[in-house]
Amino acid sequence: MGVGGNFWELLKPYARSEGFDFLRNKRVAVDLSYWIVAHETALKSHHVRKPHLRLTFFRTINLFSKFGAFPVFVVDGTPSPLKSEARVARFFRSSGIELTSLPVPEGGLSAERNSAFTKCVQECVELVELLGMPVLKAKGEAEALCAQLNCEGHVDACITVDSDAFLFGAKCIVKCFRPNSKEPFESYNMSDIEAGLGLKRKHLIALALLVGNDHDMNGVRGIGLDTALQFVRAFSEDDILNRLHEIGKGNTSQVPISIKSGDYMDTDENSPNKKQPHCSFCGHPGSKRDHTKFSCEYCLTNDEEGCLRKPEGFKCDCFSCDMTRKHKEQKRLEIWHTKVCNKIANEPDFPKDEIIDMYLHKNNGYFSEKDGPCMCWEKPNIEMLIDFLNFHQNWDPSYVRRLIFPVMSTIFLRDITTTTAEDLLFGQYEFDSLERVKTRYGYQFYVVKWKRAFNNVAYRIPSNVPDTPQQGTRELDETEDLLDDCDVPEVLMDEGSSFLLTDENMDLVAAAFPKEVKRFWHEQELKELKRRKSPSSRSDKNENSASPSSKRLQLNITEFFPSTKVKDQSKADDSSKEIGDSQDSGASKGKRKESSSNLSKSVRRRLLFD
Numbered sequence: 263m264g265v266g267g268n269f270w271e272l273l274k275p276y277a278r279s280e281g282f283d284f285l286r287n288k289r290v291a292v293d294l295s296y297w298i299v300a301h302e303t304a305l306k307s308h309h310v311r312k313p314h315l316r317l318t319f320f321r322t323i324n325l326f327s328k329f330g331a332f333p334v335f336v337v338d339g340t341p342s343p344l345k346s347e348a349r350v351a352r353f354f355r356s357s358g359i360e361l362t363s364l365p366v367p368e369g370g371l372s373a374e375r376n377s378a379f380t381k382c383v384q385e386c387v388e389l390v391e392l393l394g395m396p397v398l399k400a401k402g403e404a405e406a407l408c409a410q411l412n413c414e415g416h417v418d419a420c421i422t423v424d425s426d427a428f429l430f431g432a433k434c435i436v437k438c439f440r441p442n443s444k445e446p447f448e449s450y451n452m453s454d455i456e457a458g459l460g461l462k463r464k465h466l467i468a469l470a471l472l473v474g475n476d477h478d479m480n481g482v483r484g485i486g487l488d489t490a491l492q493f494v495r496a497f498s499e500d501d502i503l504n505r506l507h508e509i510g511k512g513n514t515s516q517v518p519i520s521i522k523s524g525d526y527m528d529t530d531e532n533s534p535n536k537k538q539p540h541c542s543f544c545g546h547p548g549s550k551r552d553h554t555k556f557s558c559e560y561c562l563t564n565d566e567e568g569c570l571r572k573p574e575g576f577k578c579d580c581f582s583c584d585m586t587r588k589h590k591e592q593k594r595l596e597i598w599h600t601k602v603c604n605k606i607a608n609e610p611d612f613p614k615d616e617i618i619d620m621y622l623h624k625n626n627g628y629f630s631e632k633d634g635p636c637m638c639w640e641k642p643n644i645e646m647l648i649d650f651l652n653f654h655q656n657w658d659p660s661y662v663r664r665l666i667f668p669v670m671s672t673i674f675l676r677d678i679t680t681t682t683a684e685d686l687l688f689g690q691y692e693f694d695s696l697e698r699v700k701t702r703y704g705y706q707f708y709v710v711k712w713k714r715a716f717n718n719v720a721y722r723i724p725s726n727v728p729d730t731p732q733q734g735t736r737e738l739d740e741t742e743d744l745l746d747d748c749d750v751p752e753v754l755m756d757e758g759s760s761f762l763l764t765d766e767n768m769d770l771v772a773a774a775f776p777k778e779v780k781r782f783w784h785e786q787e788l789k790e791l792k793r794r795k796s797p798s799s800r801s802d803k804n805e806n807s808a809s810p811s812s813k814r815l816q817l818n819i820t821e822f823f824p825s826t827k828v829k830d831q832s833k834a835d836d837s838s839k840e841i842g843d844s845q846d847s848g849a850s851k852g853k854r855k856e857s858s859s860n861l862s863k864s865v866r867r868r869l870l871f872d
Contacts, residue, residue, distance in 0.1 A: 264405075264425030265466070266474035267487035270437070273425070276454040277437075279445035282705040285419070286330035286767070289637070290436070291408035293422035294335045294390075294397075297321065298382050314382045315389055315654055319665075322393055327668040330767055334417060334637050335390050335397045336404045337383055344477040344616060345403075385654065392647040393669070394640035398627055403476075406430040406626040416635055419449065426475060428452060429466050429621045444704035459491070462499040467621050468506055469494050471613045472606075478617060482609045485602065493602050503618060510612045514603035538582045545572035547580050641673055642666060663688075667751045671712070671764050678774040690714055691762060693775060696782040697754075700765055707765040708779075714760055 298314045310316055325331050387397050400407035408420040409430035419434040420427055427435055428450075435450045456462055461469070472490035474481035485493075497505050540546060541553045546560040546569070553561075553569040560580075561569040577583070606612060629635045644666065648659045667688065674687045686692055694713035699706055752763040772779045 264423075264427070264476060265429070265470045266479065266481065267490070269425045269469075269473075269487070272459075272487060272491070273450055273455060276450065276458045278449045278451065278454070280436075280447040280449050281445055282703060283330070284447050284449070285325070285436075287332075288418040289332045289334060289416065290325070291411045291417040291420045292325075292333050292335050293404045293408055293420070293424065294318075294337050294383065294386055295404055296422050296424070298379070298386060311656070312385070312654055314386055315651075318386045318389055319393075319651070322390055322395060323665065323669055326393075326395075327672040328765075330672075330770070332639055333390075333395055333421075334411070334635075335387070335395055336407050336411075337387060337397065337399050338404045339400045339402050342402055342477060342616070342620060344614075389647075389650065392643050392650055394642045396637045396639065398629075398635055398637075400626050401628065402620070402626060403430075405432075406620075406623070408432065410624065410626045411635065416637070424476070426470060426621070428455070429463065429470055429475075430626070431463060446703070460495055461491075464499045464502055465494045467618060468497075468502045468613075470621075471506065471617065475617070477620070478614060482606055482612065484605045489602060493599070496599070503613070506606070506613050509603050509606045510609070512607050514600060514607055538580070540578060540583075541569065543571060544569035545576045545578050547578070547582065642669060664750050667762065668764055671710070671766060672770070675766060675770045675774045679770075686715055687712060693778070694761060696771070696778060697763055699768075702765065706768060708768050708771045709763050710766045710771060711754065712762040712764065 297318060322333060325333050391397055398407060398411075403424075405420070405422050405424040405427040408417075408422055409427045409432035411417045412420050412433050413431035419436050420432050421436045423437055425435075433452050436447055437450060438448045439446050452463075469487075469490050470481075471478070472482050472485050472493070473487050482490075494502055538547045539549060541548050541550045541558070543550050544553055544558065544561055546553075546558045548558050552558075557569045625631075627635060644663070647666065648662045651657045651662050652659060670688055674685070677685070691712040692715045694711040697709040697711050700709050701707075754761040754763055
């Protein structure tokens with residue numbers, strides 16, 4: 263949830279649609295609980311076995327190999343008692359039960375999650391660790407540790423749906439993904455929010471205190487998001503929380519400088535209460551008697567014609583009227599501000615210091631500021647991973663090996679650029695060549711051919727393995743989410759040798775095998791030159807140039823039939839000259855019928871009856 267009051271809708275105008283390479287070579291903190299909760303209900307309707315494991319597996323593979331990111335998974339620690347109370351209150355509210363006070367059991371509210379959810383988290387943690395991804399445990403909220411890692415520069419972005427990550431100090435949040443799109447990522451940057459809304463971190467904390475949050479769902483009664491936004495904007499970031507404390511103690515005279523009277527304060531000479539007399543005819547300062555004889559300085563007419571009659575809804579722009587309007591607006595803002603302050607003062611125990619301290623806390627993980635978090639990406643433990651997925655998902659070992667192949671190829675290409683030691687991919691495959699360039703979602707990949715180096719190996723990836731796991735449950739349509747797409751390598755048999763084809767990042771392949779990439783593009787240039795010089799391409803080019811209008815112009819129906827009829831008649835005349843005048847009319851009709859057999863039925867009907 264995060265901040266209440268449809269906070270994400272407030273931030274929607276400042277969202278960025280990022281491209282396919284947005285997360286490439288970047289470290290990303292992933293709120294693992296968000297992945298489990300967000301799609302658990304949706305996938306249950308598709309009867310998928312253990313959907314939390316399936317989603318975590320596919321998303322981790324694609325996030326690492328397809329999008330080139332380095333994910334760091336963060337799990338929740340022990341939630342605060344305030345959040346436990348808010349969770350119980352949310353349950354009663356969703357059940358339609360109105361309670362004046364929250365019932366508290368004798369032993370107090372349990373701060374721990376339910377056992378079923380805890381088991382799902384433990385299974386997902388075991389899975390990502392087998393995939394070689396780092397896992398960090400937060401002391402409290404996972405989004406708090408994600409935000410701290412982002413704020414301190416350990417990661418470049420956070421993947422979470424909790425908007426209060428900004429309150430914990432996050433700089434960039436990736437909220438959602440668009441399936442089958444050239445711009446799959448929707449991100450929010452704190453710099454854009456500051457520039458667009460004028461809100462900084464403490465402003466957002468004050469906003470959450472007023473409209474409600476994960477730790478206090480009610481907020482201040484009678485204050486919505488628009489009112490809270492206008493209220494917190496009136497104070498500076500360093501002053502807003504102190505002012506809330508003063509107002510909460512009953513000091514409702516905390517009027518911000520932006521609302522107090524400024525340059526237009528009342529003076530003896532220019533007082534809004536001493537408004538100058540105005541002409542009832544033109545509406546400008548002066549008397550009507552003077553303006554009937556001579557025009558005033560505001561009416562652009564000749565002196566003999568007098569002033570112009572004021573239009574309906576006219577407002578004078580003179581200094582006196584302008585000061586009067588400013589004075590009224592100032593009084594209106596002061597009255598509005600006093601009403602808001604009274605609502606805040608009537609709220610008991612506001613603001614709660616525990617919530618403020620929690621949002622401003624800087625140590626949300628089990629690591630020191632000097633050493634930093636331990637984030638290391640290792641190679642997947644293939645054999646244990648196969649046993650794990652075979653036990654929990656009933657997936658065939660060969661199917662798992664094909665699914666994990668893109669991760670291994672990505673690690674292999676990255677290692678080639680940093681070390682000179684030669685090694686085989688999966689212990690049996692070596693780089694062969696580049697097959698082609700493939701475009702997917704508007705982004706180009708190299709299709710790499712991996713050749714099996716040995717025929718006698720302990721295990722291999724067979725070519726007859728289906729692209730779906732062998733199990734009794736129905737699988738979800740993979741096009742629903744780009745990160746859930748099952749990208750299985752293709753198998754190619756060529757001259758008795760077996761190859762695997764994978765889609766790889768072009769920059770990564772170019773850095774690992776620069777000579778092969780140069781050779782590939784040289785061969786592509788030679789093929790293009792050969793194609794241009796071939797006689798068939800020239801004849802096709804001449805044929806295309808002979809009738810350019812046939813491709814670019816589309817005749818309407820009244821122009822098409824006469825032109826076709828004339829063309830057919832000319833063909834019939836030429837054929838009659840070659841055959842001679844000895845043929846009778848019946849033969850000529852047969853010839854005409856034969857020559858027009860290639861035309862459509864409607865055209866032949868028009869030619870026959872016209």
